[in-house]
Each structure stands twice: as structure tokens, then as C-alpha cells.
Amino acid sequence: MIFGKAKILRSHGWQYIPDLKNVTLTEEFRGFPILTDTTDKSDVERAAAICPTGAITTSPLTLDMGKCLFCGECAKCAPKNIRFTNNYRMAATKREDLVVKVGQTEPTFDRSAIRPEIAKFFGKALQLREVSAAGDASIEMELGATGNVNFDFGRYGVGFTASPRHADGLVLTGPISRNMAEALDICYNAIAEPKILVVCGSEAVSGGLYSDSPAVDRSFLDRYRVDLWLPGAPTHPMCFIDGIMRLREKK
Amino acid sequence: MRLYHITTNTASSVALADIPVVEYVDLYNDLKERLADSRYHVAHYFAQEIENGLKFYIIILDDTRSEVLISSFEPDYYTRGLASLTAIHPQFHPFEREIHELYGVPFDQHPWLKPLRFSHDRRDKQSTMDSYPFYSIEGDELHEVNVGPIHAGIIEPGAFRFICNGEQVLHLEIALGYQHRGVEGEMVRNQNRLRQTLIAESVAGDTAIGHATAYAELIEKLAGKTISSDLKRERTVAIELERIAMHIADTGALATDIGFQLYQVACEALRTMTINTTQAWCGNRFGKSMIRPLGTNHPLTVEKIEMIRNNVREIRRRYNEVRCDILEAPTLLARFEQCGLVPTAEMASIGGVGMAARSSNLRRDIRATHPSGYYAEEFKHEPVMKSHGDVMSRLQTRMDEVLQSADYVERLLSTYTPSEKLPAPDYNAPLAPDSLSFSLVEGWRGEICHVAVTDSEGNIAKYKIKDPSLHNWLGLAIAVRSEGISDFPINNKSFNLSYCGHDL
Numbered sequence: 039m040i041f042g043k044a045k046i047l048r049s050h051g052w053q054y055i056p057d058l059k060n061v062t063l064t065e066e067f068r069g070f071p072i073l074t075d076t077t078d079k080s081d082v083e084r085a086a087a088i089c090p091t092g093a094i095t096t097s098p099l100t101l102d103m104g105k106c107l108f109c110g111e112c113a114k115c116a117p118k119n120i121r122f123t124n125n126y127r128m129a130a131t132k133r134e135d136l137v138v139k140v141g142q143t144e145p146t147f148d149r150s151a152i153r154p155e156i157a158k159f160f161g162k163a164l165q166l167r168e169v170s171a172a173g174d175a176s177i178e179m180e181l182g183a184t185g186n187v188n189f190d191f192g193r194y195g196v197g198f199t200a201s202p203r204h205a206d207g208l209v210l211t212g213p214i215s216r217n218m219a220e221a222l223d224i225c226y227n228a229i230a231e232p233k234i235l236v237v238c239g240s241e242a243v244s245g246g247l248y249s250d251s252p253a254v255d256r257s258f259l260d261r262y263r264v265d266l267w268l269p270g271a272p273t274h275p276m277c278f279i280d281g282i283m284r285l286r287e288k289k
Numbered sequence: 290m291r292l293y294h295i296t297t298n299t300a301s302s303v304a305l306a307d308i309p310v311v312e313y314v315d316l317y318n319d320l321k322e323r324l325a326d327s328r329y330h331v332a333h334y335f336a337q338e339i340e341n342g343l344k345f346y347i348i349i350l351d352d353t354r355s356e357v358l359i360s361s362f363e364p365d366y367y368t369r370g371l372a373s374l375t376a377i378h379p380q381f382h383p384f385e386r387e388i389h390e391l392y393g394v395p396f397d398q399h400p401w402l403k404p405l406r407f408s409h410d411r412r413d414k415q416s417t418m419d420s421y422p423f424y425s426i427e428g429d430e431l432h433e434v435n436v437g438p439i440h441a442g443i444i445e446p447g448a449f450r451f452i453c454n455g456e457q458v459l460h461l462e463i464a465l466g467y468q469h470r471g472v473e474g475e476m477v478r479n480q481n482r483l484r485q486t487l488i489a490e491s492v493a494g495d496t497a498i499g500h501a502t503a504y505a506e507l508i509e510k511l512a513g514k515t516i517s518s519d520l521k522r523e524r525t526v527a528i529e530l531e532r533i534a535m536h537i538a539d540t541g542a543l544a545t546d547i548g549f550q551l552y553q554v555a556c557e558a559l560r561t562m563t564i565n566t567t568q569a570w571c572g573n574r575f576g577k578s579m580i581r582p583l584g585t586n587h588p589l590t591v592e593k594i595e596m597i598r599n600n601v602r603e604i605r606r607r608y609n610e611v612r613c614d615i616l617e618a619p620t621l622l623a624r625f626e627q628c629g630l631v632p633t634a635e636m637a638s639i640g641g642v643g644m645a646a647r648s649s650n651l652r653r654d655i656r657a658t659h660p661s662g663y664y665a666e667e668f669k670h671e672p673v674m675k676s677h678g679d680v681m682s683r684l685q686t687r688m689d690e691v692l693q694s695a696d697y698v699e700r701l702l703s704t705y706t707p708s709e710k711l712p713a714p715d716y717n718a719p720l721a722p723d724s725l726s727f728s729l730v731e732g733w734r735g736e737i738c739h740v741a742v743t744d745s746e747g748n749i750a751k752y753k754i755k756d757p758s759l760h761n762w763l764g765l766a767i768a769v770r771s772e773g774i775s776d777f778p779i780n781n782k783s784f785n786l787s788y789c790g791h792d793l
């Protein structure tokens with residue numbers, strides 16, 4: 039019995055990623071897209087037409103990461119115009135910064151939009167309450183993974199709490215179903231000030247595939263200020279970790 | 290008189306004209322008898338709005354003969370109502386509740402005609418999430434415990450109401466619908482098939498490959514096209530990787546709930562390895578973008594085959610160490626054995642499917658009973674069966690299936706050299722008009738069933754999705770009866786059902 043446990047320990051060794059600020063994901067991962075303009079618009083027009091969430095505009099060429107589900111089909115239609123890199127550092131402090139423009143090589147992270155009290159109050163410890171409002175479970179599992187033995191985000195004092203009363207902020211996932219709208223509001227208001235609001239995943243940022251569904255109610259986002267926007271379907275744990283770390287950094 | 294159109298899971302779509310339109314009373318009398326035998330169960334039952342009323346479709350599976358029985362009826366339900374099948378066979382409960390909720394069809398003698406998911410297009414708008422009519426028992430000795438909709442962990446929302454006598458659970462009622470996004474409506478609102486594929490992937494994000502496969506197979510049947518054996522093989526590798534990842538995740542989750550940290554962290558690491566393997570194949574840890582109708586954007590290469598084989602071999606080796614130790618851990622066995630029993634007969638009566646059913650010795654596995662894709666070729670799948678129907682059985686089924694699936698991946702890839710180039714996806718193949726197409730896929734939870742009905746132009750006019758959770762949620766409610774309320778978490782994890790897959 040004790041042998042069995044020793045064997046498991048030996049087989050697994052150290053699992054944690056030593057430096058969370060220095061991680062490179064597999065080349066296959068579709069992260070920040072790089073856009074290139076061409077005179078022939080026919081490829082991007084096909085890409086824009088097939089895009090399931092209408093994330094692409096053709097003139098000028100832009101791609102809204104807040105709508106994008108990173109399926110990669112547009113890059114197949116228009117390989118000269120759209121290329122997904124494995125850059126997961128896609129967090130933004132303003133919604134409009136998620137819209138990628140031609141020639142942009144790095145995502146925009148506007149530090150001036152960060153409230154100064156965030157670094158002051160949450161620089162050392164940040165406990166979050168997650169609310170899934172019709173998230174599809176993949177994103178919830180990725181958020182759970184941020185605390186697991188590989189990512190171990192807890193080493194930076196970041197974790198998830200069971201009660202909003204113990205939380206410093208709320209992480210919202212899902213397009214916000216009408217049936218969860220009230221519970222989400224109650225939960226957010228049960229968190230004491232000062233607090234942060236993180237919108238995690240393209241479905242939460244824009245509604246994704248369900249932006250026009252009569253079963254969703256997104257008025258919550260009209261009422262409260264969002265501190266961090268995180269794209270992805272689902273958001274990769276490294277995208278979340280990187281975004282939260284930069285949000286808490288002292289200037 | 291012919292009651293059913295008989296087909297199989299590998300046949301092409303069915304012309305609506307070939308599906309008999311019968312009298313409800315005849316169908317009712319037949320099903321009353323037929324479903325007493327657990328070789329049959331209901332795979333889907335729904336209504337479609339037609340001119341002047343509703344047309345009902347019912348799909349029954351015959352596991353022994355691998356046949357699918359389809360029938361339909363157009364009753365005069367407003368004047369007479371329909372005699373409830375749930376009253377005899379509880380497995381009908383979610384279907385009749387859904388039809389009642391959406392269209393107000395009365396079902397006489399239905400014992401539990403409550404709202405199913407509070408869809409946005411429900412008939413009775415007065416009925417809301419807050420007014421769910423929970424069952425209650427009068428008594429000075431009893432108390433009620435409400436959990437949810439927001440749970441302590443990072444999971445989806447749903448409300449659980451326990452009625453307890455001291456620590457003992459007398460009754461659990463599960464109220465769902467918080468996750469309702471209008472999935473089935475979005476499937477028909479826009480005929481963009483890439484969009485439909487992505488919606489299928491989002492039905493339950495932890496079963497992205499399972500639901501996308503169900504969508505792709507359904508479209509391929511409607512398009513009257515078959516895919517190459519190589520593509521079938523690659524899809525099978527993908528869905529078995531998904532099964533491995535989720536069963537490992539649940540092994541870890543069960544360990545977490547009894548505070549067994551070693552197994553928890555080992556399983557976290559092993560699941561990471563599995564989903565990173567999927568990511569290195571298609572770019573997404575959950576296999577989103579992997580499955581596409583009629584082709585693929587991520588054909589396997591020699592290097593990727595090597596990478597998957599090496600990783601899966603290592604995952605299997607390490608997981609087996611965890612599995613062997615679990616089987617010898619008395620503190621774990623003391624919690625899991627004889628806890629949360631669902632006997633075979635009860636599992637059959639509620640229409641249980643998938644690994645939960647197999648853990649209760651009920652042989653429900655689409656890969657063996659109604660195989661399609663590569664499972665229907667030279668691939669004899671023998672389901673893992675356990676007989677106790679307790680938490681431990683459900684864990685053992687998972688553990689054995691991880692090893693089995695790992696062996697399948699090895700078998701599928703060791704003999705595979707990608708020869709010809711696999712085609713790119715086709716989102717525009719014309720679909721058969723006025724037809725019904727269904728697909729049955731064994732996801733890691735169990736039987737996924739998608740059904741589509743096309744109009745005279747070959748557009749999808751009705752799309753119905755069934756995640757195995759729809760059947761199995763009642764199994765969880767039954768499992769915790771008479772258990773201590775503190776055993777609820779391990780029972781919940783042993784089923785690990787989908788909220789969004791149920792609420793749609």
C-alpha cells in the first residue's frame with residue numbers, strides 16, 4: 039500500500055510550471071490573431087461570411103477577439119490575411135481593445151484603465167467568486183485548472199472562494215442566461231467593496247453564439263464596470279493567469 | 290398495422306413520408322408492453338409545430354437487434370389530452386414534461402408534470418425559476434436543505450432541495466433550467482453549418498467532441514454521404530481521448546471530495562497531460578474545432594500519431610498505478626462501497642444510459658448496441674460492466690474505461706499510416722428535404738442523441754438534442770435517498786452530469 043503511493047509520487051515528480059510569467063504554449067494553440075491587408079478582398083469576405091459570431095469586418099479588416107471562438111476556420115479561408123499565433127496574452131482592460139486591427143503585433147493592454155485601488159487592495163491576495171451564467175463547463179473547468187497542481191495560481195495568493203462574502207471580486211462565465219440573471223446580480227452585490235469584475239470567455243464578453251438568443255439577458259454588463267476582459271472558448275488558464283497578474287501589478 | 294419505421298444507426302436519413310403516422314392509443318398500448326423489457330428504451334420523444342397543431346416523433350432503441358424504431362402521431366390533444374407514458378415507464382418523464390412545458394399538452398396521470406427547464410418559449414410565462422414547485426413533506430422531525438443555484442465550487446448552476454430526517458436524506462429534488470441558452474432555437478435560426486457545429490460543441494463543453502460528432506454524423510446522413518474509414522478512425526481516437534480525460538478528471542474529483550490529495554493531484558496532472566495531447570493535435574484542450582462535417586481541419590500526421598501514442602501510453606501507465614492503489618485504499622473503499630445504490634431494475638425504469646447504467650449492470654453502450662463510425666467497422670467493443678450500482682462501481686467503470694480507451698487509442702494508431710489526404714470540411718452539401726435524421730453517439734457520460742427534421746427545401750426546421758444527463762439526473766436523486774447528506778458530493782461526482790447539456 040505504501041509502496042503504491044510511493045510509486046505514484048515517483049512517477050509524477052514535480053508537476054508545477056516553475057515560472058508562470060514565462061510559458062510558451064504549443065504551436066497549435068490559437069491565440070492572438072495577426073491581420074494582414076490585401077488588395078484582393080475575396081478571401082476575407084468569405085471568412086467574414088462564414089464566421090459564426092460575426093467577429094470579422096472586412097473594410098477595414100478587423101477581428102473582434104471578444105466575439106471570436108477561435109475555431110480557426112477564417113484562417114483556413116483567408117490564410118494570407120488572418121494568422122492565429124500561440125500568444126495567449128489576450129487580456130484587455132477595455133472592451134474595445136479586444137478588436138484587433140491590421141498590422142497589430144501585440145494585444146492592447148491599457149494600464150491607464152486600471153483602477154489604482156486594485157493593486158493596493160488585491161496586490162498580495164485576491165479571492166474570487168466564480169458565477170457561471172450558462173457557461174458550457176469547459177470554461178469552468180479551465181478556471182478550476184488555474185488552481186491545480188500544474189498551474190498552481192494559489193502561489194500568487196489568487197484563489198476561488200465558496201461564498202461571495204469572502205470574495206474580492208467576481209469572475210463571470212457564460213453568455214448570461216435569463217434564468218441566471220437575478221442570481222448573478224444578487225451574488226455580485228453580496229461582495230463587499232472594493233471589488234473587481236472579470237468577464238471570462240468570449241461567450242461572456244459578447245454573448246458568443248447566443249448574443250441574439252431570446253434566452254439570454256445581458257443587462258448585468260450595462261450596469262456594472264468591468265475590470266478585465268478575457269477572450270477564448272474556453273479561456274486558456276494561462277490567459278486568465280496572465281491577465282490577473284498584470285491587473286494586480288503595481289505601476 | 291405498421292407502428293414503426295425500422296432503421297439502424299448506420300442507415301441514411303429517413304423520408305418523413307416513410308414514418309408511419311399512427312393513433313396515439315395504439316402506440317401507447319404497444320409501448321406499455323414493449324418497454325417492460327429493458328432491451329428497449331426511449332432515445333427521444335418530441336413535438337414539432339406544424340400547420341394547425343403539433344406532430345410528435347418518438348424514437349425507441351432496441352439494443353438486442355441494434356434497431357431504431359421511429360413512429361409519429363398527430364393527436365387531437367387539446368380536447369382529450371394524452372395518457373401519460375411516464376405513469377407506467379418513468380423513463381418518459383423528461384420528454385413529457387418538456388412537451389407539456391413548451392406547448393401545454395396535458396398528460397393524464399403524469400405523476401410529476403413539473404417544469405423541466407423554464408425555456409424562454411415556455412407556454413406558461415407565469416411559471417418562473419423562483420416558483421419551482423418543490424415537493425415537500427410535513428413533519429416536525431424533518432428539515433429541508435437548499436443548495437444552489439450557485440454552488441461552492443467552480444461549476445455550473447442548478448438547485449438541489451433535500452428533505453432530511455436528521456442527517457439522512459429522505460428525498461432530493463433537482464431543479465434545473467438556470468443554464469438555458471436557447472440552443473435548439475439557435476440551431477435552426479441560422480443555417481450556417483459552421484455555426485451549427487460550434488453550437489453543437491458548446492452543448493456541453495466537456496463533451497465537445499461527443500456532441501460535435503453527433504452533429505457531424507447527422508449532417509452526413511442528411512447529405513447522403515459517407516466518410517472515409519481513416520476519418521472515422523481519427524474521430525474515434527478523438528472521442529476516446531475525451532473519455533480518458535473526463536474519467537480521469539472524475540477520478541480526481543471523487544478523491545478531492547474525500548480529502549485524498551495524492552489521487553487528486555495525480556489525476557489533475559494526468560488530465561492535464563491528456564487534454565494537452567488533444568490541444569497539441571487540434572489547438573484546443575477540449576477538442577473544439579476537431580470534429581467537422583464531412584472532413585477535418587486537423588488531419589493526423591506521422592509526428593502527431595507518435596506524440597499521441599507516447600502520451601497515452603504514459604498516461605495509461607501512471608493512471609494504472611493510481612487505480613491499483615485506489616483498489617487497496619481502505620479509507621476510500623469505506624466511503625465509496627455500498628453508497629448511493631441504484632439497482633439495475635430502477636436504472637432501467639428511469640431509462641438510465643451510459644457509464645452510470647453500466648455501473649448498475651445495465652448494458653447501455655451505443656458503441657456496442659448501435660455502433661456507427663469506426664465502431665461499426667472491424668471494431669468489436671465490449672462494454673465495461675459493474676454490478677453493484679454504488680459510487681465505487683461508478684468509479685471502477687471509469688477506471689476500467691480509461692484503460693480500455695487507452696488501449697483503443699493504441700490499437701487504432703499503431704496500425705495507422707495516414708495514406709490519402711483527408712478532405713476539408715464541407716459546410717454546404719445539400720441536405721435531403723422533408724426528412725428526419727438522427728445520430729447516436731456514446732459520449733463519455735453516455736448516449737448522445739441528435740435529431741433533425743428538414744423542410745421541403747432541405748433546411749433544418751427542427752433540431753433536438755439529448756445529452757445523456759437528461760436521463761441520468763433522476764438516477765442521482767435516487768442514489769442519495771437514505772444516504773447521509775454528507776455523502777451527496779461523492780454521489781454527485783460519481784455521476785458528474787451536465788447542467789448545460791440538460792438545460793440547452
